[in-house]
Amino acid sequence: MQVLKTKINTASEDFRVRYAHNKGLAAALKDKLHQVRHVRPQRDLDRLAKQGKLTPRQRIEKLIDPGTPFLELSSLAANMAYNGEAPGASVITGIGIVSGREVMINAGDSTVKGGAWYPLTVQKIVRCLDIAIENHLPVVHVCDSAGAQLQLQSEVFPDKYMAGRIFRNQAVLSKMGIKQVSLVMGHCTAGGAYIPAMSDYSVIVRGTGGVFLGGPPLVKAATGQVMTADEIGGADLHTQLSGTVDYAANTEDEAIAMGREIIAQFQDKPKARTRIGLGQAPLYDPDELYGIIPDDIKKSFDIREVIARVVDGSRFHEYKPDYGTTLVTGYAEIWGFQVGIIANNGILFNDSTKKAAHFIELCNQNNTPILFLQNITGYMVGRDYEIAGITKDGAKMIMAQVASHVPKITVMCHASYGAGNYGMCGRAYDGRFLFTWPNHQIAVMGNEQAAGTLVDVKRAQLERTGAKVDQAVLDKIRDDTIKAFATQTSAYYSTSQLWDDGIIDPTDTRNALGIAISASLNAPFGPQGAGVYRF
Amino acid sequence: MLKKVLIANRGEIACRVMRTCKRLGIASVAVYHHEDRNAPHVAMADEKVQLTGQVPTQAYLDQEQIVAACKATGAEAVHPGYGFLSENAGFAKRITEAGITFIGPDPEVITLMGDKIISREFAAKHGIPVAPSAKQTGTIEAFIKEAAAIGFPLLIKASAGGGGKGMKIVRKTEELEENIRVAASEAQRYFSDGRVYAERLVDMPRHIEVQVLGDGKGNVVHLFERECSIQRRYQKVVEESPAPNLPAKLRDEICASAVRLCAAAKYKNAGTVEFILGSKGEYYFLEMNTRLQVEHPVTEIVLGLDLVEEQLKIASGQGLALKQSDIRQNGHALEVRVCAERPEKDFQPATGRVGVLRVPQGEGVRWDGGIREGQAVTPAFDSMLAKLISYGPDRATAIGRLAGALRDTVLLGVPTNIDFLSRIMANPVFKDGKLHTGFIKEQGESLMPAPVPAATEAAVAVAALTITDDFQASAFHTPEPYASIGAWRN
Amino acid sequence: MAFDIAIDGQERTADILARKPDLTVSLGDAVYPLIYSAHAPEEFEIQIAGKTYKGFRYATAEEVHVRLDGRTFVVELPRFGGGHGAGGKQDNEIRADMPGTVVSLHCKEGDEVTSGQKLLTIESMKLQISMVAPRDGVVAKLPVAANTTFERGAVLAALKPV
Incomplete structure (x- = not known):
């Protein structure tokens, strides 16, 4: 494979401006992550300490193998919801190594409203279990939750992808032979009680752990009995009498050690594909990504410069380099794993679209996971392109992409507009993981195009009815649309709504992808085949 | 010569006796308790007989079972080793009456030497120096007066005792009465004999003992001295021969005393006469052990003899082959007792399992062990696991070799005193040979482990x-x- | 996670910081890149800063004994109570899991007993079962005499602290 040659002049003014802009975005991200992960009212931390409990992050640090990475997912979920009162949607999820095994961790964040479940909490847990199902990852549930946020129960409880889906997913995992361990560090009340109950193995901490369908207040309300949580569903009751929980631990440390030992018993399964390379670092410093990514959504850049700072040894085998040049395709390795990269380098035309569909087929033929690097403003529009079949070519690309049996992973590198989002494996397309850069913007179309479209529609409507065209009304429509778009197109809104698996600093892309690809290869590849292509 | 010998013991001494038996073409019979079924002495013997007993040590003390084992195997003689029945006159008698040879002195001599008071009197009668003392003949009150008259410091001991049990040191008149009463009650508890006696305590004393061989007809030779001053809880830790810094004249005098005592007793077998040596050269008879001593190897090495062989020859009636003039000391030997214990916790006995065992090798190094890898170390028996012995042309070389051997020894799975022994070997006062029985207490700080890098x-x-x-x-x-x-x- | 250990009674925290290029372990505040190898379970060879540490080790139920540089170290490892009564539950009463008959008593009230010591033998469903002391203690009660039947849940023995 050829080493990509950079054309970036790091001494240029353009580089400097872009670098300053993106470094600033990264710093803002870091600051925001720190806020949602670590900044809590002192009284909440004191309450935990008084109960002899660790914080959920301390629990995770003790649970995972020392000196190993933890890929936290959707840390900024709910950052623009509930007036910001549920940082991280009061749950921490992520992939780490426990006793040498890749596992998914689902840890209730008891430092946020006692770990209460908000609608986005449930969505985040369901997503984490979906990831476990799709990637065959064992799950460790670290349970410590006050239960559903009752004021929001209609958004937590009834629908298909709400709370019930958590336990449904647990049953599915168990049936698939993907193990789950629950470490009950606090209360698991009502529906939450099913998390340890639906786990294959469970450990409970004596004194602080409790599992019950109805906690003390509900029992009192329903039966008049006044009992402590420990009496209703404590460690001794569940490990000695009910058998609902398997092991009792005296301390959280002990529970974690037991959990680690349980996981150490799990049989290792071979991966669908093993590493072929040694995982050599890129030749170019990933820090230069800050100076490559534009400081304006409308500015373009050469995606190969990004590839050169993500893949092993900056080596890239480019497929069909001279055809459909607004899309870059080719093979590379990331942390030793082979991937097929499909990366936007401009608008999708007929040739680049067909090239994408063809390369997706090649990756499937070669059992190579596909990495989509999205920076797409859309498929080309206009009569000439429709005649050339741009819509049916886009349909081919979607068909090939959806029919893929190899894992797909997407990184939102800059813009994601319109149907281009679909073809390039947007959120709706069952990619195993989707990560977003902080500069990313997403919408069905650009905010100016949208505002322009809406203003044009209004003007046409007014003209049709013979009314006077009031420029002020049109300007307001324009401003409101741009404002709404500005908010809703941002990466932070995206991640708040769980449209991705987290915002990552561009320089973290390689590590995040290494873990994501490694995780994705735990599941065997599905059957080959596709639907009807429109030729 | 004897053809088959039963060894009424276990551990390293049983193995040690069997080694000589093997070399001399004598068949050996091991006795063992179930707990010892996998012990090396059982594997090493030509024949083995299991002894039963609720408590393992009881089995090895069961005279009738041992006699029965001799009959069953046709063993002509019993070697008692040390400890257990080795100084039990009743056993010697019982064995002899059963027509079996007891490898040791006659029962009467065992009785004579087994009683501290009687043996002291016997020694005094034959002109061997004994420490000024008083024995309890009447009431405790009268004894207290007599004891006070000897002068301080005083050592109060159980008449029937040994091993330091019931021993008290008294330095002031005011402390005398209470100590005597406590010693008496301890003596009663340990030995079912509440009689105690008092003797002048020699401060900073050295423990010097003389190895003897007697044929039972009054012919006795001495095999020179051993120094066993390094002790903890009144038990020996390091033994050596010759004694360092001991003037030849004084040494000869002490050895002659030992020979005189044994000749008077018509002593038969190998035996050891123990003395206390004061800093001014005064020495007193302490006691006599009528058996092979734990520390006999240092004598063997320095003299080039096999004491077990000598014991077997004497027991088989071949008499004393050795002439005093033929016996010469050559070089220096040291022995340390490797024990399952925690020196940092006042030498508390420890238990466990010999998980890893690598025995040291090298020039001038001898390992007398009775343990194997995998063997359990239980509280049922004595805490001594093995003896490590070194030899050199001079003391410094012997110390160096022993230090190296201790360093090379790997005995894991049960706490031992190996590292403590290493620290003794490295101690400058020890190296200078300035020894006395209070050495370990005196050097306490400098015998602590060094900080770890x-x-x-x-x-x-x-x-x-x-x-x-x-x-x-x-x-x-x-x-x-x-x-x-x-x-x-x- | 980190590993809380004690070396000759001195508490230390060990942690793995990295595995590449060399395994890097911290002990307290100090950091040691090292190379580890073992030719046999009881032997080890560790290189730290160009020096080779070669020795032996043996794990007992409670601790690991390490022989290195002519010195034996006792290392206590982090442990958690697994198995029965993992939480160190202090049960004073030994109860019957099923109805049966007491065949024989092996102790009497007031006896001092150690953990694991047989207290009594019961028979149920043609099976003789020894009831053992769950911990050290003094026998406070033996409510069911020999050759007497009992019901499920009956107290067969009770212990009190020594």
Whole structure:
């Protein structure tokens, strides 16, 4: 494979401006992550300490193998919801190594409203279990939750992808032979009680752990009995009498050690594909990504410069380099794993679209996971392109992409507009993981195009009815649309709504992808085949 | 010569006796308790007989079972080793009456030497120096007066006792009465004999003992002295021969005393006469052990003799082959007792399992052991696991070799005093040969472990942790790319 | 996670910081890149800063004994109570899991007993079962005499602290 040659002049003014802009975005991200992960009212931390409990992050640090990475997912979920009162949607999820095994961790964040479940909490847990199902990852549930946020129960409880889906997913995992361990560090009340109950193995901490369908207040309300949580569903009751929980631990440390030992018993399964390379670092410093990514959504850049700072040894085998040049395709390795990269380098035309569909087929033929690097403003529009079949070519690309049996992973590198989002494996397309850069913007179309479209529609409507065209009304429509778009197109809104698996600093892309690809290869590849292509 | 000998003992001494038997073409019979079924002495013997007993030590003390074992196997003689029945006159008598040879003195001599008071009187009568003393003949009150008259410091001991049990040191008149009463009650408890006696305590005393051989007809030779001054809890830890810094004239005098005593007693067998030596050269008879001593190897090495062989020859009626003038000391030998104990916790006996055993080898090094890898060390028996002996042309060489051998010894799974012994070997006062029985207490601080270099401690931590599944998995089985990515957080 | 250990009674925290290029372990505040190898379970060889530490080790139920540089170190490892009564539950009463008959008593009230010592033998469903002391203690009660039947849940023995 050829080493990509950079054309970036790091001494240029353009580089400097872009670098300053993106470094600033990264710093803002870091600051925001720190806020949602670590900044809590002192009284909440004191309450935990008084109960002899660790914080959920301390629990995770003790649970995972020392000196190993933890890929936290959707840390900024709910950052623009509930007036910001549920940082991280009061749950921490992520992939780490426990006793040498890749596992998914689902840890209730008891430092946020006692770990209460908000609608986005449930969505985040369901997503984490979906990831476990799709990637065959064992799950460790670290349970410590006050239960559903009752004021929001209609958004937590009834629908298909709400709370019930958590336990449904647990049953599915168990049936698939993907193990789950629950470490009950606090209360698991009502529906939450099913998390340890639906786990294959469970450990409970004596004194602080409790599992019950109805906690003390509900029992009192329903039966008049006044009992402590420990009496209703404590460690001794569940490990000695009910058998609902398997092991009792005296301390959280002990529970974690037991959990680690349980996981150490799990049989290792071979991966669908093993590493072929040694995982050599890129030749170019990933820090230069800050100076490559534009400081304006409308500015373009050469995606190969990004590839050169993500893949092993900056080596890239480019497929069909001279055809459909607004899309870059080719093979590379990331942390030793082979991937097929499909990366936007401009608008999708007929040739680049067909090239994408063809390369997706090649990756499937070669059992190579596909990495989509999205920076797409859309498929080309206009009569000439429709005649050339741009819509049916886009349909081919979607068909090939959806029919893929190899894992797909997407990184939102800059813009994601319109149907281009679909073809390039947007959120709706069952990619195993989707990560977003902080500069990313997403919408069905650009905010100016949208505002322009809406203003044009209004003007046409007014003209049709013979009314006077009031420029002020049109300007307001324009401003409101741009404002709404500005908010809703941002990466932070995206991640708040769980449209991705987290915002990552561009320089973290390689590590995040290494873990994501490694995780994705735990599941065997599905059957080959596709639907009807429109030729 | 004897054809078959039963060894009524276990551990290193049983193995030691069997080695000589094998060399001389004498068949050996081991006796053992179920607990010892896999012990080396059982494996080494030509024949073995199991003894039963609720408590393992009881089995080895069961005279009738041992006699029956002799009959069953046709053993002509019994070697009692040390400890157990080795100084039990009743046993010697019982064996002899059964028509079996007891490898040891006549029962009467055992009785004579077995009683501290009677043996002292016997020694005094034959002109052997004894420490000024008083024995209890009447009431305790009268005895207290007599004891006070000897002068302080005083040592109060049980008449029937040994091994330091019931011993008290008294330095002031005011402390005398209470100590005597406590010693008497302890004596009653340990030995079912509440009589005590008092003698002048020699401060900073050395323990010098003389190895003798007698044929039972009054012919006795001495095999020179051993110094056993390094003791803890009144038990020997380091023994050596010759005694360092002991003038030849004084040494000869002490040896002559020992021979005189044994000749008077018509002593038969190998035996040891123990003396206390004061800093002014005064020495007193302490007691006589009518058996092979734990520390006999240092004598063997320095003289080039096999004491068990001599014992067997005497027992088989071949008499004393050795002439005093033929016996010469050559070089220097040291022995340390490797015990399952915790020196840092007042030498508390320890138990466990001999998990890893690597016996030291090398020039001038001898390991007399009775343990094997995998063997359990239980509280049922004595805590001594083995003896490590070194030899050199001079004391410094012998110490150096012993220090090296201790360093090379690997005995893991049960706490031992090996490192403590190493520290004694490294102690400058010990190296100078300035010994007395209070050495360990006096050198207490300097015998503590040295601080550990940080990197060594890290190696120890890793060596220990890598034995665990959790650390192994964490350190070596982390899948890629996780191992390479390291402690990254997004 | 980190590993809380004690070396000759001195508490230390060990941690793995990295595995590449060399395994890097911290002990307290100090950091040691090292190379580890073992030719046999009881032997080890560790290289730290160009020096080779070669020795032996043996794990007992409670601790690991390490022989290095002519010195034996006792290392206590992090442990958690697994198995029965993992939480160190202090049960004073030994109860019958099923109805049966007491065949024989092996102790009497007031006896001092040690953990694991047989207290009594019961028979149920043609099976003789020894009831053992769950911990050290003094026998406070033996409510069911020999050759007497009992019901499920009956107290067969009770212990009190020594």
